[in-house]
Amino acid sequence: MQTGLVQTMNETNRTRGWIDGERAIVFQRCETCAHSWYFWRTFCPNCGASEPESLKASGSGQVYALSMVHRPPSQELRAHVPYLIVLVDADEGFRLMAHGESSLTIGDRVQARFVEFGPRLMPFFGRTSVSD
Amino acid sequence: MSWVTGVGLTPFGELPHSSTLHLMSDAAQAALDDAGLERGEIDGLICGYSTTMPHLMLSTLFAEHFGIRPRYAHVMLVGGATGFAMAMAAHLVVESGAARHILVVAGENRLTGQGRDSAIQTLAQVGHVDYEVPFGATIPAYYGLVASRYMYEHGVQERDLAQLAVLMRLNALMHPGSHFRSPIDVEAVLASTPIASPLKLLDCCPVSDGGAAFIISRDLTRAHNVKIRGAAQAHTFQHVSAAPSLSQFGAGASSAEALAAARVTLADIEYAAIYDSFTITLAILLEEIGLAPRGGAGKLAAEGHFSHDGKLALNTHGGLLSYGHCGVGGAMAHLVETQLQLTGRADGRQAGSPRLALLHGDGGVLSSHVSMVLEAP
Numbered sequence: 327m328q329t330g331l332v333q334t335m336n337e338t339n340r341t342r343g344w345i346d347g348e349r350a351i352v353f354q355r356c357e358t359c360a361h362s363w364y365f366w367r368t369f370c371p372n373c374g375a376s377e378p379e380s381l382k383a384s385g386s387g388q389v390y391a392l393s394m395v396h397r398p399p400s401q402e403l404r405a406h407v408p409y410l411i412v413l414v415d416a417d418e419g420f421r422l423m424a425h426g427e428s429s430l431t432i433g434d435r436v437q438a439r440f441v442e443f444g445p446r447l448m449p450f451f452g453r454t455s456v457s458d
Numbered sequence: 459m460s461w462v463t464g465v466g467l468t469p470f471g472e473l474p475h476s477s478t479l480h481l482m483s484d485a486a487q488a489a490l491d492d493a494g495l496e497r498g499e500i501d502g503l504i505c506g507y508s509t510t511m512p513h514l515m516l517s518t519l520f521a522e523h524f525g526i527r528p529r530y531a532h533v534m535l536v537g538g539a540t541g542f543a544m545a546m547a548a549h550l551v552v553e554s555g556a557a558r559h560i561l562v563v564a565g566e567n568r569l570t571g572q573g574r575d576s577a578i579q580t581l582a583q584v585g586h587v588d589y590e591v592p593f594g595a596t597i598p599a600y601y602g603l604v605a606s607r608y609m610y611e612h613g614v615q616e617r618d619l620a621q622l623a624v625l626m627r628l629n630a631l632m633h634p635g636s637h638f639r640s641p642i643d644v645e646a647v648l649a650s651t652p653i654a655s656p657l658k659l660l661d662c663c664p665v666s667d668g669g670a671a672f673i674i675s676r677d678l679t680r681a682h683n684v685k686i687r688g689a690a691q692a693h694t695f696q697h698v699s700a701a702p703s704l705s706q707f708g709a710g711a712s713s714a715e716a717l718a719a720a721r722v723t724l725a726d727i728e729y730a731a732i733y734d735s736f737t738i739t740l741a742i743l744l745e746e747i748g749l750a751p752r753g754g755a756g757k758l759a760a761e762g763h764f765s766h767d768g769k770l771a772l773n774t775h776g777g778l779l780s781y782g783h784c785g786v787g788g789a790m791a792h793l794v795e796t797q798l799q800l801t802g803r804a805d806g807r808q809a810g811s812p813r814l815a816l817l818h819g820d821g822g823v824l825s826s827h828v829s830m831v832l833e834a835p
Contacts, residue, residue: 345588364699365589391610391704393602394655395594399582400575403594408652411599413607413699423590423699432610448592 341380342366344449349440351383351449353420362419385438386454387416389430402444409443412436414451426451460549461683462832463559463675464493465794469635470668470782474570478511479523481565481669485787486524489671493679495559497524500673502557503531504544506564506786509580510571520563530557537584537821538733539691540564541670541789542828546689548674558676564786565669577665584822586697598662598736600698600823602654605738607704609656612745616656618756619737620647623660623779625759626734629766630776632807637666637782647737661737666782670790672797682801687814687831688719698823707824709746713816716829720814724748727831728812729799730770731792733819734777743818744772747829771809774799789819793830800834 343352355362356370356378369376391413398407412426414436425448426436436451443450466488468481482505490497503526505517513519517531530551536543541564548560568577581597590600608614624644630636642660650659673679674686692708692715695701717723730749734740741755749770750758758764764772775781775795778788796815798804817830 342588345592365586365697391603391607392655393599393606393657394652395596395599395602396652396654397578397596397598398594399578399596400594406594409594411593411595411603411654413603421699423586423593423595425593432606443593446592 340366343382344440344447349447351385351416351422351438352380353383353416353418354378354380364420364422381418383416383418387414387436389426389432389434389436389451390415390421392426392430392432394428406443412451422449424449424451427453429453459676460552460686461675461678462672462686462793462797463679463683464489464491464495464673465797466492466671467635467791467794468565468669470666470784470791471637472569473567473667476567476570476667478508478566479520481567481667482520482563482671483524485565485669485671486561486563489561489673493673493675495673495679497526500526500559500561501529502548502551502560503528504548504560504562505533506540506544507533507535508564508566509577509785510567526561528557530560536826538735538789539819539821539826539828540786541793542817542819542830543691545672545674545793545830546691546828549686549689552674552676560674561671562674563669563671564790566785566787567667568785569665569667586699590697590699596654598654598657601736601738602657603698604704604742604823605656608738608742611705612753614741614753614756616648617644619661619741620644621756621759622734622737622740623647625764626773626777626779629774629807630780633775633781636776636780637664638776638780657736657738663735663778663783666784668782668784668787670787670794672790672793681835682803683835684797684800685833685835687722687833688716689828689830690715690719692827693825695825696822701823701825705746707742707746708827709743709818709820709824710748712827713747713818713829716831717816720831722814722831726814727770727816729796729809729815730772731796731815731817732772733789733792734773734779735783737779739820739824740777742824743820747818766807766809771799771812774804774807774809793817796832800832
């Protein structure tokens with residue numbers, strides 16, 4: 327190969343869980359530096375190592391932040407309001423956005439299930455125990 | 459060395475029949491007049507993007523329209539941080555010698571040029587297209603998430619945030635160009651329509667039409683020129699899901715570096731121009747920069763600390779929350795007002811005679827930061 331010319335990474339084999347229609351939350355982990363993250367890539371954003379492993383998460387974690395949306399971004403979502411958007415710290419060491427039960431509070435232990443929202447199945451967190 | 463030699467600002471609000479180029483032109487002409495410069499003397503042009511006119515080459519389009527032939531021109535896009543980022547770029551470019559007088563301009567008919575849903579959806583795209591936007595997230599929701607965590611960690615109450623909305627409205631009442639023209643109180647903020655908890659309508663800036671411009675020059679043109687003493691940036695993430703911290707966003711690092719570049723300290727600052735897209739934005743930025751203790755910005759505002767006759771006047775034009783937010787021009791209005799304050803030209807809003815001002819803008823979800831220190835002539 328010519329110097330300076332790189333082979334572009336193949337993105338056709340990507341596995342992103344619920345985004346691609348599976349009932350799963352998928353995250354990635356770097357075998358070189360042990361960094362874990364959520365947004366799918368062909369390399370580790372921490373150390374640059376290629377071919378990180380893609381893993382299915384357990385779906386359990388803890389509520390980090392939340393916001394109840396009353397004003398939706400589009401007419402199609404008007405039927406769903408109000409809906410709770412949460413940031414959850416997954417037990418595997420990455421953070422994700424999802425929906426959650428309206429009674430959740432910060433610090434609650436939660437478990438994901440998959441619920442229809444518009445045309446797709448998306449992660450929805452329910453409480454397993456309240457915050458300390 | 460560089461100077462802000464001229465400023466121009468249109469009224470913000472609902473401006474029917476306005477357009478991006480029209481608003482940019484009005485603001486640019488006002489800035490030229492203020493600097494005492496003719497079109498032929500402008501040899502650099504930096505423009506902010508416009509969501510209602512997403513042209514590939516907005517800077518050269520504007521140059522042709524306005525009637526200038528710059529030696530240096532481009533557009534910038536770093537969300538709400540764009541206005542101050544353009545000012546910093548112009549500062550660096552004139553210092554390099556590549557241009558002598560740079561026109562920095564942005565304008566947008568963001569309110570009347572598109573439907574409300576369209577504006578909200580365009581803005582929501584700063585979220586992740588696959589991992590965030592499908593949840594029906596909006597800009598207020600991203601900031602609502604930030605607010606929930608920040609309030610939890612630092613003991614902030616909704617009533618504290620409301621104080622900042624009330625202050626910005628009081629300031630706006632003193633400016634003839636502001637979008638909002640009626641007074642509000644804390645109870646009105648707390649009772650306003652829920653948008654994305656804990657944020658309510660009056661915790662959110664409006665969508666406005668408007669334009670703003672300034673000229674950054676290598677040499678003084680008039681007595682009322684203001685010196686750029688230092689500038690710095692920090693960009694720590696893009697998506698709220700990927701933020702390393704919801705208390706340390708980069709504003710502290712960016713402002714500390716700008717102060718160091720200016721060889722001054724926070725204690726020397728006598729006027730503050732701080733981005734305020736939401737009440738929580740203003741609270742976090744004031745507190746992370748160090749202009750208020752953690753959790754204490756609302757309390758200081760209630761005590762009059764940030765009022766135009768207080769210890770540290772803040773956004774005396776009313777900020778994004780009440781002067782209005784037309785996109786890139788929104789934060790530029792903060793710089794225009796700072797220039798007027800530092801030159802004693804803010805009329806009834808004049809906050810004593812400040813010598814040094816700190817400006818801070820953020821883009822995305824508190825993810826892109828630009829800080830500047832300006833000095834009176």
